[in-house]
Amino acid sequence: MIEQDWIWGFVGGLLIGLGGAVYLLVNGRVMGASGIVGGLVDGSGMRTVWERVAFIAGVILAPIPIYPIYRTVETHITSNVAVIIAAGLLVGIGTRLANGCTSGHGVCGISRLSLRGITATVFYIGAGGITMVLFRHVLGVI
């Protein structure tokens, strides 16, 4: 018996991949969330500002009409402000150093069998797993 969460996960995954396919086949770009946002933050993507802004607007706005009709997905983010700030900084620095995150290296990289994408994915999942052991099971912070 496959759990319902897994089916919704797969369906959502297909939509994510479809979004990436549109961005690639129509706009000719790799859909990486950190790259699209990062290019605006550090100014390296100024030639394609509106394309980036439009993409980000789509990401932020799309869940709004779905929220009331779909089984409500609440967040379980920690209330520990220090942890949130540290996590945000690490994600920001890390994804820009690595030139990609779960969407760019994960979804778009693995699907083209990119060595860099696969390597990045192994390292960030590994680091995430170790972080869980350390901060949840050893230190009990999260």
Added chain:
Amino acid sequence: MRNLFAFISGALFGAGLFISGMTDTAKVQGWLDVFGDWDPTLAFVMGGGILPMAVAWLLTKGRRPALGGEFPTPPAPKIGRNLVVGSVLFGMGWGLAGLCPGPSLASLSYGGFGHWLFVVAMLAGMMAAVPLRARLAEPAEA
């Protein structure tokens, strides 16, 4: 046109992230927490995302993007220090908060203070990555 399709792509991405449950920090941390109550949903999301993207990469062969230009050329398959260090830092932040760049944006409309704080910290991190990137960059090869 480019902006319209960027918006559509972003909306598919955002809707997919929301429906798949990836905007729920507990689902991501549940996947990374192998020694806790392990939640395999993320693997289904990744799989679902990789399928359409793999087809999309195949379709790029011998074609041009629908709106003109060129498809991105794959980067040289080189595993540099930036890729590894960046991915490890990213993975740590991902584990700490249960958010990566895409879902942090897709959850802004309902996530409340914690999610906004995370995004602000992430943007600051992306800014901080600029000088770090140059310093970490591999020495030029002979």
